[in-house]
Amino acid sequence: MKRKTRMWSNLSAKIASVPMLVTAIGVFVLCVVYSIALSFTRSRYFPKFDFIGFDQYVRLWTTDRWTVSVSNLLIFGLLFVGFCLLLGFLLAVMLDRNIRMEGVFRTTFLYPYALSFVVTGLIWQWMMDPALGIQNVVRNMGWESFSFAPLTSTTYAIYGVVIAAVWQGTGLIMCLMLAGLRGVDREIWKAARVDGIPLWRTYIFIIIPMIRPVIVTSVVLLSISVVRVYDLVVAQTGGGPGIATEVPAKFVIDHFTERGNVAIAMAAATMMLLPVLLLVGPWVYNEYVRRVRA
Amino acid sequence: MTQTNPAVARGRKPKKMSPARYGLYGLLVISATFFLTPLYVMIVTSLKPLEEVRLGRLFSLPADITFDAWIKAWSTACTGVTCAGISPGFVNSVQITVVSVLISVLLGAVNGYALSFWRYRGANVLFGILVMGAFVPFQAVIYPLIVFQREIGIFGSLAGIVMVHCIFGMPIITLIFRNYFSSLPEELFKAARIDGAGFWQIFLRIMMPMAVPITAVAVILQTTGIWNDYLLGLVFGGRDNQPMTVQLNNIVTTSYGVREYNVNMAATILTAAVPLVIYFLSGRFFVQGIAAGAVKG
Structure with missing residues (x-):
C-alpha cells in the first residue's frame, strides 16, 4: 500500500521526465548501439543487417583517407590543445596582474569563441590566401621571399587549420584559467612573497598545481572539440589540398551521405566513440554521478 | 563585460610603471592585435569594391567605402542553385x-x-x-x-x-x-x-x-x-x-569565374x-x- 502511494506521488515528475528518458536511452544509448551494429554489416545507402564481422574495420584501417584523417587529428589535437592551454594560461596570468582595462582585453580575447567555426574557417582562409592575404602584404613591403600560405601546401595545410582553431579556442581557456587563478587563496601569494620566491617559480610550482582541476577540465573540453572538428575544416580547406586536411568527423559524414557507404562510416564513427568513452567515462562519473550521491 | 568575475585581481599592486609593466602591456596589446586582426580585415574587405580588393592590400582602409558587397551578399549572391543572397x-x-x-x-x-x-x-x-x-x-x-x-x-x-x-x-x-x-x-x-x-x-x-x-x-x-x-x-x-551558416559556406564555395571576396566577407559578417x-x-x-x-x- 505504502509503495503504491509512493509510486503515484511523483507520477507527474515521471511523466515530465519522459523526454529526458527518451533522449538519454533512445538517443544516447540505442542510437549509439544501432550505429555500432551497422558497422558490422554491409550497408551501403540504407541500413541492412547482414553481419560480416570486422571486415569494415579492416577496410577502414587500410583506407588512406582514414589513416590520413587519424594522423591529422593527432597532429591537430596535440598542437591545438597545447597552444590553447599555453596561450590561455599566459593570457589569464597577464590579466590577473592588476592591469587596467582588464574587461576590454578579456572581451577581445574571448569574442572569437562566439563565432561559428564556418565563419572562423572563412576568415582565416582569406587571411592565408597566397595572392591576396598576409603573404602578399609582407611581400609588398619589400620582403620578397616571405612565405605564409600554408593552405596551398599538403604538408602545412593542417597547421593553417591549427592557427584558426587556436584563434577561436584560446579565449575559452583564458576564461576558465582566469576563474581558476581568482580562486587561489590570497594567503598563498603573501606566503610566497614572504619566502622570497620569484614570481615565475610561484606560478609554476605553486599556482599551477593548485589550479589542476581547471587544467583537467580544459584538457577534457579541448579534446572533445578536437574529436568533433568538422565545420572548421569544411569551411577553411574542404579537406584539401587533396586529402591533406581530412579529419575523422568529415570521413564519417562524407561516407554516409555522398559516398553511400553507411557501414564503413559507422565503423569510423565507432572508432571516434572509443577514445571519448575511455577518456570521458571516468571523468563524467567522477564529476557528476558520484558527486550527486555524496 | 566588466563584471565577469566578482573577485579582485590577485597580482601585486604596482607603485609605478616599471619596465616589466610596460612589457606586460606590450604583450597584451600584441595578443589583442592577433585576436582583432581577422575581424578588422573582414570588415574593411567587405567595404571595398572588388577592384580594390584585388590590389591585395589586406590591411589598408577602403579608399572609397561602398556597401554594394553587403547588399549583394544579403539579396543576390548565389548559394548553389538559387541567387537570393543569404x-x-x-x-x-x-x-x-x-x-x-x-x-x-x-x-x-x-x-x-x-x-x-x-x-x-x-x-x-x-x-x-x-x-x-x-x-x-x-x-x-x-x-x-x-x-x-x-x-x-x-x-x-x-x-x-x-x-x-x-x-x-x-x-x-x-x-x-x-x-x-x-x-x-x-x-x-x-x-x-x-x-x-x-x-x-x-x-x-x-x-x-x-x-x-x-x-x-x-x-x-x-x-x-x-x-x-x-x-x-x-x-x-x-x-x-x-x-545561414550552410548558405554562407555555399556562397563562398559556389563561385562562377571571379571570386568576390568582398561579398564573401560581407556574408560572413552578416552571419x-x-x-x-x-x-x-x-x-x-x-x-x-x-x-x-x-x-x-
Missing part, C-alpha cells in the same frame, strides 16, 4: 533558433527541476547517461536519427531539425538547471509541498520565477550554439531549412553578427554560460 538563410536560422531555444530550454528546466527535487529511482543513472551524451560525437548518433526521422516523415522539415537541436542541447541545459535548482534550499520545496502544491504548481509558481538569471544564461548559450551550428543544419535542414551582438550585449551571462556549459565544447 537572407533566406537568415530567416531559416531565426526560425530554427527561436523554436529550438524555446523548447530545449523549457525541457531542460523541467528536467533539472525534476532531478533536483523529485528524486525518483534511477534518476542519477539517467542523468549520468545524459551527461555522457554531451560528449558523444554527433557522428555516432546522426545516422540512426536520419533513419528514424525518415520513418516518421519529418526528415528535412523544421520539426526535424528542431528535434535534433533539442536532443543535442538537452544534456547541457539540464545540467545547468539541475546545478542551479540543487543549490536552492530544500525547505523552500518542502514548505510548498506541505501547502499542497503539486509538481507543476511548484515549478511554475516558485521555481521558474527564481530561475530567471539562469534561464537567461541557458537561452544565450543555446541561441549562440544553435545559430552557429553547421553540421546539423547541413544534414537535417534539407532543402528548405538550410541555416557572425547575431552571436557577436549577443556576446557584446550579454557579457556576464555569456561568460557564465561558458563556465556552466563549457561541456558543450
Whole structure:
C-alpha cells in the first residue's frame, strides 16, 4: 500500500521526465548501439543487417583517407590543445596582474569563441590566401621571399587549420584559467612573497598545481572539440589540398551521405566513440554521478 | 563585460610603471592585435569594391567605402542553385533558433527541476547517461536519427531539425538547471509541498520565477550554439531549412569565374553578427554560460 502511494506521488515528475528518458536511452544509448551494429554489416545507402564481422574495420584501417584523417587529428589535437592551454594560461596570468582595462582585453580575447567555426574557417582562409592575404602584404613591403600560405601546401595545410582553431579556442581557456587563478587563496601569494620566491617559480610550482582541476577540465573540453572538428575544416580547406586536411568527423559524414557507404562510416564513427568513452567515462562519473550521491 | 568575475585581481599592486609593466602591456596589446586582426580585415574587405580588393592590400582602409558587397551578399549572391543572397538563410536560422531555444530550454528546466527535487529511482543513472551524451560525437548518433526521422516523415522539415537541436542541447541545459535548482534550499520545496502544491504548481509558481538569471544564461548559450551550428543544419535542414551558416559556406564555395571576396566577407559578417551582438550585449551571462556549459565544447 505504502509503495503504491509512493509510486503515484511523483507520477507527474515521471511523466515530465519522459523526454529526458527518451533522449538519454533512445538517443544516447540505442542510437549509439544501432550505429555500432551497422558497422558490422554491409550497408551501403540504407541500413541492412547482414553481419560480416570486422571486415569494415579492416577496410577502414587500410583506407588512406582514414589513416590520413587519424594522423591529422593527432597532429591537430596535440598542437591545438597545447597552444590553447599555453596561450590561455599566459593570457589569464597577464590579466590577473592588476592591469587596467582588464574587461576590454578579456572581451577581445574571448569574442572569437562566439563565432561559428564556418565563419572562423572563412576568415582565416582569406587571411592565408597566397595572392591576396598576409603573404602578399609582407611581400609588398619589400620582403620578397616571405612565405605564409600554408593552405596551398599538403604538408602545412593542417597547421593553417591549427592557427584558426587556436584563434577561436584560446579565449575559452583564458576564461576558465582566469576563474581558476581568482580562486587561489590570497594567503598563498603573501606566503610566497614572504619566502622570497620569484614570481615565475610561484606560478609554476605553486599556482599551477593548485589550479589542476581547471587544467583537467580544459584538457577534457579541448579534446572533445578536437574529436568533433568538422565545420572548421569544411569551411577553411574542404579537406584539401587533396586529402591533406581530412579529419575523422568529415570521413564519417562524407561516407554516409555522398559516398553511400553507411557501414564503413559507422565503423569510423565507432572508432571516434572509443577514445571519448575511455577518456570521458571516468571523468563524467567522477564529476557528476558520484558527486550527486555524496 | 566588466563584471565577469566578482573577485579582485590577485597580482601585486604596482607603485609605478616599471619596465616589466610596460612589457606586460606590450604583450597584451600584441595578443589583442592577433585576436582583432581577422575581424578588422573582414570588415574593411567587405567595404571595398572588388577592384580594390584585388590590389591585395589586406590591411589598408577602403579608399572609397561602398556597401554594394553587403547588399549583394544579403539579396543576390548565389548559394548553389538559387541567387537570393543569404537572407533566406537568415530567416531559416531565426526560425530554427527561436523554436529550438524555446523548447530545449523549457525541457531542460523541467528536467533539472525534476532531478533536483523529485528524486525518483534511477534518476542519477539517467542523468549520468545524459551527461555522457554531451560528449558523444554527433557522428555516432546522426545516422540512426536520419533513419528514424525518415520513418516518421519529418526528415528535412523544421520539426526535424528542431528535434535534433533539442536532443543535442538537452544534456547541457539540464545540467545547468539541475546545478542551479540543487543549490536552492530544500525547505523552500518542502514548505510548498506541505501547502499542497503539486509538481507543476511548484515549478511554475516558485521555481521558474527564481530561475530567471539562469534561464537567461541557458537561452544565450543555446541561441549562440544553435545559430552557429553547421553540421546539423547541413544534414537535417534539407532543402528548405538550410541555416545561414550552410548558405554562407555555399556562397563562398559556389563561385562562377571571379571570386568576390568582398561579398564573401560581407556574408560572413552578416552571419557572425547575431552571436557577436549577443556576446557584446550579454557579457556576464555569456561568460557564465561558458563556465556552466563549457561541456558543450
